Every structure is written in structure tokens, then in C-alpha cells.
Amino acid sequence: MSIDWKSYDANGFYDELITARGKPRPAGSVLAKYLGSLSDQEINERKLAAEHAIIEMGISFTVYTEGGNIDRAWPFDIIPRIIARSEWDPVDRGLRQRLTALNLFIDDIYNEQRIVRDKVFPAEVLAQSKNFREQCRDFHPVHGVWAHICGSDLVRDADGRIYVLEDNLRVPSGVSYMLENRQVTKRVFPELFENYRIQPVDEYPAQLFDMLASLSPRPLDYPEVVVLTPGIYNSAYFEHAYLAQGMGAELVEGSDLLVADDDCVYMRTIEGLERVDVIYRRIDDWFMDPEAFDPDSLLGVPGLMRAWRAGNVALVNAPGAGVADDKVVYAYVPEMIRYYLDEEPIIDNVPTYLCMDPKQCEYVLANLDQLVVKPANESGGYGMIVGPHATKAQRREFAELIRRDPRNYIAQPTLKISTAPTLCDGHVEPRHLDLRPFVLQGVRTNVTAGGLTRVALNKGSLVVNSSQGGGSKDTWIVDLGSGG
Amino acid sequence: MLSRVAERLYWLARYLERAEGTARMVTAYNHLALDMPVADRLAWAGLVSITGSEDLFEARFSGYTEAKVIKFLLGDKDNPGSIMNSLSHARENVRTTRDLLPSEVWEAVNELHLFARSNLDSGWTKRGRYHYLSQIRSRCQQITGMLAGTMSHDHAYHFIRLGRNLERADMTSRLLDVAAVSLLQEDEDKDADGAGFEGLLWVNILKSLSASQMYRQHVRRGVNASDVLHFLFHDKAFPRAMAHALGEVESSLAQLPRNDVPLRMAIEIKRHALQSDIERLLEPKTLHAFIDEMQQEMAELHSLISETWFSLDRAA
Numbered sequence: 001m002s003i004d005w006k007s008y009d010a011n012g013f014y015d016e017l018i019t020a021r022g023k024p025r026p027a028g029s030v031l032a033k034y035l036g037s038l039s040d041q042e043i044n045e046r047k048l049a050a051e052h053a054i055i056e057m058g059i060s061f062t063v064y065t066e067g068g069n070i071d072r073a074w075p076f077d078i079i080p081r082i083i084a085r086s087e088w089d090p091v092d093r094g095l096r097q098r099l100t101a102l103n104l105f106i107d108d109i110y111n112e113q114r115i116v117r118d119k120v121f122p123a124e125v126l127a128q129s130k131n132f133r134e135q136c137r138d139f140h141p142v143h144g145v146w147a148h149i150c151g152s153d154l155v156r157d158a159d160g161r162i163y164v165l166e167d168n169l170r171v172p173s174g175v176s177y178m179l180e181n182r183q184v185t186k187r188v189f190p191e192l193f194e195n196y197r198i199q200p201v202d203e204y205p206a207q208l209f210d211m212l213a214s215l216s217p218r219p220l221d222y223p224e225v226v227v228l229t230p231g232i233y234n235s236a237y238f239e240h241a242y243l244a245q246g247m248g249a250e251l252v253e254g255s256d257l258l259v260a261d262d263d264c265v266y267m268r269t270i271e272g273l274e275r276v277d278v279i280y281r282r283i284d285d286w287f288m289d290p291e292a293f294d295p296d297s298l299l300g301v302p303g304l305m306r307a308w309r310a311g312n313v314a315l316v317n318a319p320g321a322g323v324a325d326d327k328v329v330y331a332y333v334p335e336m337i338r339y340y341l342d343e344e345p346i347i348d349n350v351p352t353y354l355c356m357d358p359k360q361c362e363y364v365l366a367n368l369d370q371l372v373v374k375p376a377n378e379s380g381g382y383g384m385i386v387g388p389h390a391t392k393a394q395r396r397e398f399a400e401l402i403r404r405d406p407r408n409y410i411a412q413p414t415l416k417i418s419t420a421p422t423l424c425d426g427h428v429e430p431r432h433l434d435l436r437p438f439v440l441q442g443v444r445t446n447v448t449a450g451g452l453t454r455v456a457l458n459k460g461s462l463v464v465n466s467s468q469g470g471g472s473k474d475t476w477i478v479d480l481g482s483g484g
Numbered sequence: 485m486l487s488r489v490a491e492r493l494y495w496l497a498r499y500l501e502r503a504e505g506t507a508r509m510v511t512a513y514n515h516l517a518l519d520m521p522v523a524d525r526l527a528w529a530g531l532v533s534i535t536g537s538e539d540l541f542e543a544r545f546s547g548y549t550e551a552k553v554i555k556f557l558l559g560d561k562d563n564p565g566s567i568m569n570s571l572s573h574a575r576e577n578v579r580t581t582r583d584l585l586p587s588e589v590w591e592a593v594n595e596l597h598l599f600a601r602s603n604l605d606s607g608w609t610k611r612g613r614y615h616y617l618s619q620i621r622s623r624c625q626q627i628t629g630m631l632a633g634t635m636s637h638d639h640a641y642h643f644i645r646l647g648r649n650l651e652r653a654d655m656t657s658r659l660l661d662v663a664a665v666s667l668l669q670e671d672e673d674k675d676a677d678g679a680g681f682e683g684l685l686w687v688n689i690l691k692s693l694s695a696s697q698m699y700r701q702h703v704r705r706g707v708n709a710s711d712v713l714h715f716l717f718h719d720k721a722f723p724r725a726m727a728h729a730l731g732e733v734e735s736s737l738a739q740l741p742r743n744d745v746p747l748r749m750a751i752e753i754k755r756h757a758l759q760s761d762i763e764r765l766l767e768p769k770t771l772h773a774f775i776d777e778m779q780q781e782m783a784e785l786h787s788l789i790s791e792t793w794f795s796l797d798r799a800a
Contacts, residue, residue: 055594055598056591056594056595057587057591058579058590058591071579227583232576232579241579241582241583242582244583245582245584245587250485250486250489250583252486253488255488256486256487256488267486268486268487268488269486269487270485270486270490270639270741270742271741272741
């Protein structure tokens with residue numbers, strides 16, 4: 001008997017599988033019992049099988065290093081994370097509510113700006129927004145949707161409640177790993193799938209395609225949908241190729257496209273030029289069109305914004321959608337939900353201090369050793385400081401950064417984010433994790449069943465980004481029937 | 485399909501075929517070396533000259549020893565045509581066109597690349613070499629088979645078939661060129677030595693193309709220069725014969741849009757191979773000159789293919 005749940009100790013954190021008494025939660029009891037019945041050797045065999053499958057399936061991610069880019073095997077933990085469907089359903093509803101409000105906000109911001117006029121959203125936050133694009137003013141995309149794909153990061157605190165940590169509305173990534181994690185887990189634990197009613201995740205590429213196709217400016221049976229990638233050296237290239245393949249869409253680079261004199265987008269093919277209707281772009285606003293944004297960008301397509309504004313091509317997510325990706329804007333999402341939808345937020349934000357507010361800033365500076373401070377517009381866990389884990393010198397340095405540019409920083413209490421059993425050298429140990437579900441909004445809205453669970457593989461660490469030593473797990477939303 | 489993607493698929497096939505062809509050549513040469521009574525009779529330089537990379541080799545190493553040549557051809561990082569580099573390029577080309585290829589092909593190419601890299605050391609040893617090379621060969625063939633059996637025979641597939649067969653014709657012509665060069669060499673040495681190695685040489689050429697069995701079945705005569713040349717230039721049924729490989733090039737070109745210029749050129753090259761006068765080619769100098777012409781024509785065909793479908797400016 002390798003795994004002894006009685007000796008598993010989550011050390012005061014909320015554990016996703018095992019309660020303080022060493023007993024599994026109802027949704028996880030079958031899993032815990034099953035894992036406990038496996039010998040050391042069996043567990044090791046499963047782990048090797050998963051590693052082998054990952055290499056064989058070529059599931060990789062790219063890491064930027066000083067020496068260039070390395071394609072690495074995807075770090076994966078075989079023990080799935082389980083959430084009961086009864087607990088997931090409100091989260092699902094909360095995510096829909098959130099994205100609906102965010103899209104109303106973005107559309108408003110680029111048009112009437114009612115929310116600013118009504119003083120619900122401060123004008124100065126907008127004035128200093130890095131991702132507000134003047135080029136997008138006075139435009140209404142199809143269905144009024146700007147952010148068609150959103151990846152929101154959720155965490156569970158010690159109180160057992162789930163909070164939104166941030167919303168990713170520019171080019172959220174990770175969904176391919178969610179899908180591949182499921183494939184690997186099916187190979188490793190086929191027998192568990194017989195004993196659980198696990199919500200499938202495989203239909204995501206089809207839903208994504210339908211959403212994209214519904215935005216086509218030409219009413220055709222088969223609109224030309226393409227995925228625009230910055231290229232093979234991008235850290236998410238694996239995902240770009242994966243999704244294009246899953247949708248049967250062309251994976252294009254900027255140099256494959258051109259905007260002709262008729263303001264339509266074409267791709268260069270062996271047959272000549274072919275018109276493109278919908279572009280799922282996985283490239284930042286700033287690099288998308290050298291005519292409208294960075295003139296030195298070689299990744300983009302000159303004239304793309306012209307074609308978009310003329311209504312001849314749909315861009316997903318729409319340019320400028322990142323205005324809501326700002327962590328200061330995030331703090332206002334609950335207000336947006338009340339303002340636009342006249343509803344109470346179903347999922348709460350993590351309490352957030354805005355350094356732009358002098359009072360809150362004072363509090364942040366005085367309590368740096370207890371707070372996590374993040375820059376408003378970075379992603380991938382870059383440029384942040386975890387107060388309790390930082391040195392005095394680092395905190396001093398950060399205090400200076402905050403004083404110099406308060407608008408650019410927010411602070412949150414150090415959450416006691418939840419753990420789940422993770423395989424470490426043949427036995428299980430608690431590791432911290434988060435969850436990134438993906439929400440699609442077009443004519444309809446879809447939420448993935450679960451999402452991508454990211455795990456901090458290093459003991460005690462709270463950093464889950466794969467670029468910084470994190471791994472992942474399969475995520476199961478299980479239906480326990482009437483009781484669950 | 486995208487021009488850029490067509491180009492990558494074409495090169496994917498060329499690199500895979502090149503890796504397989506090089507593995508074949510080294511295997512055959514290795515066998516021949518074991519058969520030769522006098523060690524210096526079989527200069528390892530011949531193997532390098534087949535690939536047309538003498539300059540590069542000589543810049544990297546001094547002296548053509550077995551160990552150096554094998555290292556150069558199997559795993560040398562600075563030799564763009566080494567098996568390892570060909571496979572890395574092939575992998576990179578699949579990695580960047582995964583959206584179009586059956587996923588098992590990506591897995592197989594990935595595994596092949598992994599195998600070649602992690603077993604390179606054993607390929608360098610005399611004992612491990614045979615197994616290493618035969619694995620490379622059969623895994624390449626497996627991928628070719630997967631593509632033929634699981635990929636729609638659409639435009640993408642025809643670019644792959646085009647690359648594979650053009651590379652194959654090129655490889656065969658290179659091997660025949662080695663024969664020409666070796667025979668020229670031997671003419672000069674004949675007075676000193678007397679005993680020829682011609683027979684062994686032609687057997688070896690056939691073996692390196694996995695052609696000796698088919699040659700026996702179809703030619704039904706002993707191995708001699710005239711029959712081997714006839715078989716490898718004119719046979720329309722054997723996959724690695726020039727006439728067949730160029731015929732495949734032609735039929736793939738015929739499936740592609742806007743094909744008139746490259747297609748006309750391909751037909752011309754095939755006719756050139758088919759109409760070659762074998763009796764005349766038995767003279768080593770003529771053979772060498774003829775192969776030179778064919779290689780130039782194939783290079784020209786490659787440029788036409790590239791201008792027609794890959795060059796982005798053309799499509800614009």
C-alpha cells in the first residue's frame with residue numbers, strides 16, 4: 001500500500017480531495033480508494049505510462065531561455081482534480097454572468113462610455129489604460145461581443161469558496177492542455193472513467209469553430225476560418241496548431257495573409273489568393289497590423305484593422321478587448337455586473353486594493369509583507385511580488401515601484417489557496433493549484449466543464465505558471481446523481 | 485492550401501527521403517567494406533562525394549577515416565545533410581504543419597527523431613551501426629506508409645509525394661555518379677592492380693537502393709554495368725529507378741493547380757532519362773557528364789516548383 005491518506009496532511013489548507021480528518025470528500029471517495037489500492041509499482045507504472053504518452057503525443061510547450069527556445073514535454077500530474085457538478089454549476093453561471101458584463105463594458109467603453117458618465121467607473125483609470133485602443137472607437141462588432149474567448153483564473157481560499165483571481169481577455173491560452181490532459185488520463189486510468197460520470201470536454205474545438213463561423217461577414221455554408229499565430233517560436237505555438245487541427249482550419253502566419261485594395265483579407269495559397277472571413281488571432285493587438293499599431297512588427301498583416309473596421313473580416317478576440325484585461329479594471333467587475341445586468345455577482349473577486357487610491361496605497365505600503373502585489377497589465381506571473389516570501393530588500397524595491405506608478409499596481413491578500421494530492425517521488429503530497437475555465441461567447445455562451453488545473457509542483461510554492469515550474473492535472477466535473 | 489505549408493510539406497518529404505537514402509548508402513557501403521579484401525580499396529571518401537559535401541567534410545576533418553565519415557554522415561551538426569540534421573528538419577517541418585497531417589505521423593516523426601538522437605552513439609560503433617541504420621530506414625518507410633495510408637491524397641499529399649520522388653531520383657543519380665567516379669578512378673589504377681572490383685561495385689549500388697532482389701526478378705541475368713544502368717535509368721516499375729521516380733513526380737505535378745511550367749519540365753527530364761543510350765553511358769566519362777546534366781535539370785525543376793507555388797510574391 002503506497003498511498004496512506006491518513007498520513008496525508010494539507011497543513012491547514014483547504015484540500016480538494018482530502019478533508020482535515022484524512023477522509024476523502026464525497027466526490028473523490030472512489031478516486032481516493034482506488035489510488036490507495038495501488039501498489040508502489042503500479043503507481044509508478046501509471047506515472048511512466050503518462051510520461052510516455054506525453055512524449056509520444058508530442059505534447060509540449062516552449063520555454064524562452066537565454067540560449068534560445070526549448071520545446072519541453074508538458075509537466076503533468078496523473079492524479080485528477082475532482083469537483084462535484086453541484087458545486088460547479090453556480091461557477092458555470094457565474095462565469096457566463098461575468099463575461100456578459102465584461103463584453104457590455106468593453107462595448108460601452110468604445111462607444112457611449114455611459115459607465116464613466118455615470119461615475120461607476122473612474123475616468124482616470126480609462127485615461128491611463130495601456131490596452132485601450134483609440135483605433136477601436138465607435139465600432140460595434142457582430143453580436144456586440146469583443147471578448148469571444150475568456151480564460152478566467154479561479155482559486156479556492158481556506159474558507160472553501162471559489163474566487164476569480166483574474167480575467168484573461170487578450171489571448172488566453174491553455175485550453176489545448178486541458179484537452180490533452182483528458183486524453184492522457186483516459187490512457188492512464190481508463191477503469192476510473194467507468195466508475196465516474198465525468199463531464200466531457202472534447203467538444204470544445206467544435207464549439208470554438210461554431211462560434212467563430214457564426215461571426216463570418218459573408219453568409220456562406222463554409223466560411224474561411226483561420227488561426228493566426230506569431231509562429232513556431234511562440235510559447236503557445238503547440239496550442240495554435242492543436243486548435244487549428246481540431247477545427248480543420250488553416251494555421252496562418254502574418255506573411256500568409258494580405259489585405260487587398262478592396263479592404264478584404266486574403267491568404268496566399270497554391271491556387272492563388274483566397275478570401276478569409278474569420279481570424280482567430282493568437283497575436284497581441286500591438287503586433288497585429290503595422291499600419292495601425294507597431295510599425296516595426298513583422299508578425300502582423302498591414303491593413304488588418306482597415307478590413308476589420310470595414311466589416312469584411314471578424315477578428316477574435318476583437319482588437320481592444322484587452323482593455324478589460326487590466327487588473328485595475330478587474331477590481332470593478334462586480335460593479336459592472338450590478339451596473340449592466342442589475343444582478344449580484346455569483347462569483348466574488350478576491351479582495352483587491354488599488355494603489356491609485358491614496359488611502360488604499362498607504363495600506364498596501366504598510367502591509368507589503370502580507371500582500372501579493374501585481375502589475376496591472378502583465379501576464380504569466382511576471383513582475384509580481386509575494387510579500388510574505390520576499391526579502392526586505394525586494395519589498396523596499398517594490399515599494400519604490402508602486403510610489404512611482406501607483407496606477408500600475410494592485411494588491412491582494414495572500415490567499416491560502418487550496419491544495420490537491422500530487423504525486424511526488426512515489427507518494428502524495430499537497431500542492432497548491434488554481435483553475436482556468438474557458439468561456440466562449442458568440443450567439444451562444446459555452447463554459448468548459450472544469451478547465452485547466454495548474455499545479456505548483458514545488459513544495460509550498462504558489463506559482464502555477466508552466467513557464468515558472470508549474471504543472472497541470474486533469475480536471476473532472478463529476479455528476480454524483482441526485483445526491484451530488 | 486497555403487503556399488508556406490505546401491513548401492514545408494515538400495521539404496518534410498525531401499528530408500525524410502534524404503535521411504532514409506543516406507542510411508541506405510551507409511549500410512550498403514559498410515557491407516561492401518566488409519567484403520573488400522584490401523582495406524584501402526574502398527575509400528570512405530566515396531561516401532562523402534555521393535552527398536556532394538567534400539568541401540564541407542575537408543573543412544571539418546583531416547583525412548577520410550571510417551570513423552570520421554560515419555560521424556559526418558550520421559550526426560555531424562555542421563553537415564546540413566547528416567541524417568540527424570535531416571531528421572531535425574523533417575521534425576521541424578511536421579511540427580509546423582501539424583494541423584494538416586494525421587497526428588500519428590507527428591508521433592512517428594517525433595519518435596524517429598528521438599530514437600535517432602538518443603541512439604546516435606551506437607550508430608557510431610561498428611557493432612551498433614547496422615541496427616541503428618535499419619531502424620532509421622524502416623521508421624522512415626513506416627512514415628511514408630502512414631502518409632500513403634491515412635492521409636487524403638489531396639494537394640498536401642501531392643506536395644509530399646513530389647518532394648519524396650524528386651529527392652529519390654536525385655539520390656539514385658548520386659549513387660550512379662559514385663559508380664562513374666569510381667570507374668574513372670579504377671581506369672587510372674588498372675595497370676597497377678589488374679583485378680577489377682566492378683562487379684562488386686554494381687552489386688553494391690543495387691543493394692544500396694534495395695534493388696538487388698527486384699533486379700534479379702525483372703532482369704533475370706547476372707549483374708553487369710549495362711543491365712544495372714538500364715534498370716536504374718529506364719525501369720518504370722521499380723520505385724527507386726529514375727524513370728519511375730520521375731514518373732511519380734510528373735503524376736503528382738499533374739494533380740496540382742497552375743502546373744503547366746513545372747509539369748512540362750518534369751516530362752522533359754523523364755524523357756531524357758528514358759531515352760538515354762546505355763551503350764554510350766558505359767564509358768565512365770560520358771556517364772558522369774550525363775548524370776551531371778540530369779542533376780542540373782532536377783535542380784531547375786525544383787526552382788520552377790518553388791517559383792510556381794512557394795514564392796509568396798507570385799501568389800500576390
